[in-house]
Amino acid sequence: MVSAQPVPFLKGHGTENDFVILPDPDGTLEVSPETVARLCDRRAGIGGDGLLRVVRSAAHPEARAMAGDAEWFMDYRNADGSVAEMCGNGVRVFVRYLERAGLAKAGEIAIATRAGVRRTHLAEDGGEVTVGMGSAALPGDEVTVRVGQREWPAVHVGMGNPHAVAFVADLAHAGRLLDAPEVSPAAVYPAGVNVEFVVDRGPRHVALRVHERGSGETRSCGTGACAVMVAAARRDGVDPAADGTSATYTVDVPGGRLVITERADGEVEMTGPAVIVAEGSLDPEWLYA
Numbered sequence: 001m002v003s004a005q006p007v008p009f010l011k012g013h014g015t016e017n018d019f020v021i022l023p024d025p026d027g028t029l030e031v032s033p034e035t036v037a038r039l040c041d042r043r044a045g046i047g048g049d050g051l052l053r054v055v056r057s058a059a060h061p062e063a064r065a066m067a068g069d070a071e072w073f074m075d076y077r078n079a080d081g082s083v084a085e086m087c088g089n090g091v092r093v094f095v096r097y098l099e100r101a102g103l104a105k106a107g108e109i110a111i112a113t114r115a116g117v118r119r120t121h122l123a124e125d126g127g128e129v130t131v132g133m134g135s136a137a138l139p140g141d142e143v144t145v146r147v148g149q150r151e152w153p154a155v156h157v158g159m160g161n162p163h164a165v166a167f168v169a170d171l172a173h174a175g176r177l178l179d180a181p182e183v184s185p186a187a188v189y190p191a192g193v194n195v196e197f198v199v200d201r202g203p204r205h206v207a208l209r210v211h212e213r214g215s216g217e218t219r220s221c222g223t224g225a226c227a228v229m230v231a232a233a234r235r236d237g238v239d240p241a242a243d244g245t246s247a248t249y250t251v252d253v254p255g256g257r258l259v260i261t262e263r264a265d266g267e268v269e270m271t272g273p274a275v276i277v278a279e280g281s282l283d284p285e286w287l288y289a
């Protein structure tokens with residue numbers, strides 16, 4: 001039964017990758033794909049690239065096994081309502097919400113996600129958030145990305161979710177990116193894929209545009225920035241696991257700048273801003289209409 005009480009929400013972004021935040025500590029809200037799409041609609045709803053539902057790990061069936069390591073679970077959904085394994089910018093915004101709500105303090109904070117537990121560090125001064133994104137997987141599949149009459153070889157990178165990274169001469173060649181670029185062979189990505197188009201800006205400095213599955217082109221993608229950093233490093237002959245030395249790249253996204261470090265142990269760390277911009281309440285009659 002749907003509650004007649006107003007439903008609290010917040011709005012936040014990380015390098016302009018924006019999210020609707022639903023605090024639901026006991027996991028009692030009905031959050032169907034239709035509800036998510038309604039909330040994320042930029043004309044008829046609040047608007048966002050996705051939704052972050054804040055649930056205690058112990059209260060969510062997908063996260064109970066992680067409750068001993070992480071009190072809070074980030075139940076992330078794409079703007080179309082589809083479920084996603086992980087969202088790097090979303091984790092930073094999620095942590096910022098926990099701080100704002102008095103549920104976490106500056107320092108180390110563990111967050112449960114569908115891609116596993118992610119370790120974060122919230123700066124003492126309320127500044128940037130660093131997220132341990134796990135290790136990148138490089139399956140070695142031969143992948144091609146096509147937009148219109150142009151096509152490029154792409155690097156298949158796994159960051160808890162799938163990515164196809166294409167290095168291009170001009171970011172404009174990616175086209176509109178509202179519709180998903182053609183990626184082949186499709187069998188490599190049975191659940192869909194995020195596609196990044198990348199240009200060089202300088203030594204260990206790149207810029208990207210991205211199509212996120214289920215959301216279209218977004219202003220930023222945290223896991224995508226990590227995938228791009230790893231693909232660029234390997235292209236440049238940089239492999240921290242082999243070299244024994246961490247490597248750091250600056251990754252510009254349309255919504256700002258992220259700093260990505262791959263450590264010698266394989267862990268990829270992302271540092272960037274996270275901002276809460278609004279909060280309010282939703283009419284449940286509208287939300288569940």
